[in-house]
Amino acid sequence: MRTEHSRITDPTGEPPAGTPGLRADALHNRTRILETAREAFSTTGLDVSMAEIARRSGVGIATLYRRFPTKEALVTEAFSDQFAECVSVVDDALAHPDPWHGFCWVVEKVCAMQAVDRGFTMAFLSAFPDAAAFEKKRADAEHSFARLIQRAKDAGGLRADFAYEDLILLLLANGGVVTGSAAKAPEASRRLVAYLLEAFRADRAAPPADLPPAPSLDLEQVYCPPTA
Amino acid sequence: MRTEHSRITDPTGEPPAGTPGLRADALHNRTRILETAREAFSTTGLDVSMAEIARRSGVGIATLYRRFPTKEALVTEAFSDQFAECVSVVDDALAHPDPWHGFCWVVEKVCAMQAVDRGFTMAFLSAFPDAAAFEKKRADAEHSFARLIQRAKDAGGLRADFAYEDLILLLLANGGVVTGSAAKAPEASRRLVAYLLEAFRADRAAPPADLPPAPSLDLEQVYCPPTA
DNA sequence: CACCAAGCGGAGAACCCTCTCCACTTGCCT
DNA sequence: AGGCAAGTGGAGAGGGTTCTCCGCTTGGTG
Known part of the structure; x- marks a missing residue:
């Protein structure tokens, strides 16, 4: 038997199980952060600061960053x-x-x-x-x-x-x-x-098909504006 | 008669006379700055820093800012x-x-x-x-x-x-x-x-004209991304 | 040729941002 | 009930930006 805190082990191997063993309060915070982030990103765009999201979620910045190590991770998860x-x-x-x-x-x-x-x-x-x-x-x-x-x-x-x-x-x-x-x-x-x-x-x-040929676009090589 | 340094008074009332009485070297710098800015903005986009433009023009930042009091002014002039x-x-x-x-x-x-x-x-x-x-x-x-x-x-x-x-x-x-x-x-x-x-x-x-009506767009109310 | 305002450069102020460190608190299991 | 790992918050490091201040240099003219 596991001597560690046997967290919410999530027996159902459901896909969004990006939250392995999280303490109840931590999980609650994580959920709130995601909700806030979705809301903020939706209306304002991706250029909402991490500090702002933390503030609106009612958590400290450190908490936000422990749950989502980079802003990119948060965006990815949120969407x-x-x-x-x-x-x-x-x-x-x-x-x-x-x-x-x-x-x-x-x-x-x-x-x-x-x-x-x-x-x-x-x-x-x-x-x-x-x-x-x-x-x-x-x-x-x-x-x-x-x-x-x-x-x-x-x-x-x-x-x-x-x-x-x-x-x-x-x-x-x-x-x-x-x-x-x-x-x-x-x-x-x-x-x-x-x-x-x-x-x-x-x-x-x-x-007369004066349509220029398709330029082989690729979402990979897309230019990303000043979000970074 | 004007006792001041009677600058390049530009007798031709040509439109781009945004440079009233400038000393020769100053005018030369101004021109170089504009060239650099045009080049930089064209290839890289508007998010080139003022410091970078000053560096590439071979002038100090202060010079750049004295000639173009804000970045916006520079962009406007450049284009x-x-x-x-x-x-x-x-x-x-x-x-x-x-x-x-x-x-x-x-x-x-x-x-x-x-x-x-x-x-x-x-x-x-x-x-x-x-x-x-x-x-x-x-x-x-x-x-x-x-x-x-x-x-x-x-x-x-x-x-x-x-x-x-x-x-x-x-x-x-x-x-x-x-x-x-x-x-x-x-x-x-x-x-x-x-x-x-x-x-x-x-x-x-x-x-069957299932084209939605035009939404009265206006370049004024356009959203400007994170350039500012 | 000397004078001096116009012009100059660069340090740094003030403000953003993302992300880290560390001492304190708290949920959970025994 | 008590112990301790997991969780927390906030200060601040380190980077970016635009724009300002101030002492030194220099073009151009009387």
Whole structure:
């Protein structure tokens, strides 16, 4: 038998078990910190200081830093739920009977998430590129999305020269609109997405294809603004 | 007659006469500072420190600050040329015989300028919203652009529900793509612009107009990221 | 050619930020 | 009930930024 304090050992091996054996009060604090952080990052953006989050959570800075050794760790953890939601949105879209509508749905959904949450936008556009925790999920989502694209093309809804990188292009564009349009972000984002989806349609047969080639974008090599 | 040092009084009342009576060496420094700043802001973005600019210019920080009392002043001055170029691009477009091509031309041109100059993008998207020096020019450009839109609509090239705010939408989107795609910015920007221009065309008769209404964006109320 | 205001450089003030150290308190198990 | 590891808070280190102060240098003119 364990002579140590046999913490909340969490017999269910559930995924978010990032909290191995934590004393009850500590766990409570951790939860509060995460709530505060989510709230703050959502409304203000990623550039809320750690001191501010500690203050709003009613804990000392040291506590915050013991639970989340770096700011990056806190951000990663705070947004992991929404990130997972993104992934599941893609999977839902694959289940949609009409490939083109599935495609539109996922684009609209993810962009709407970006629009409503400033911090998520930044986190998503890999403001912290080495958030290894996201990598696996991102890879999965990429794979699923590639299938979604193929299906939508085959069904004739999506133009044939649509490239996977165009999704990143759209996300970056949407990110710019969202961070740029403040309170009006949701409407602005919706309008941009509507325009772009229209341009992505196959039926409006592409004019002399004067579309420049896709520049092989990669969320990894994305520039991260002055958040660091 | 003036008993003071009768500086370079600049008899030509040329517009950029922001330098009233400056000693020769001082003026030389000022020029060098501006060159350095333009270069630095272009490649690195607006978040180059004043100390760095002073160092690269080979002057002390105090000199830099005496010539440009705030960083904002320096940015404003550094980009005033390119800003003026934007304005003239719009005017050139108005001279173009084909309204739709004129419209496309100005959009492509301005977005290309954004794509090639990271600092200009930030400055343009009013990272410094109270740069009063820009206000007049901006107002002029807005007016000219409104005429351009009307002409393009009348000629049947531009879809009728295009709103002036869509230009801002496009600029913000382009800004996001540019800051997000680092070295590949020019290609990425060109591809985005091609997509959007396609969506703006009138001929591809708008489907059941499920386009959300334009959200009355305004470059004034634009959120400025963590540049300040 | 001498004078002196204009111009200069760099130290440092004041303010942010992230993250660390350490003495004190407290939950939990025996 | 008592012991002790786990948990805590706040001061402060170390880095960044913009911008200021002040004593020294120098261009240009009478």
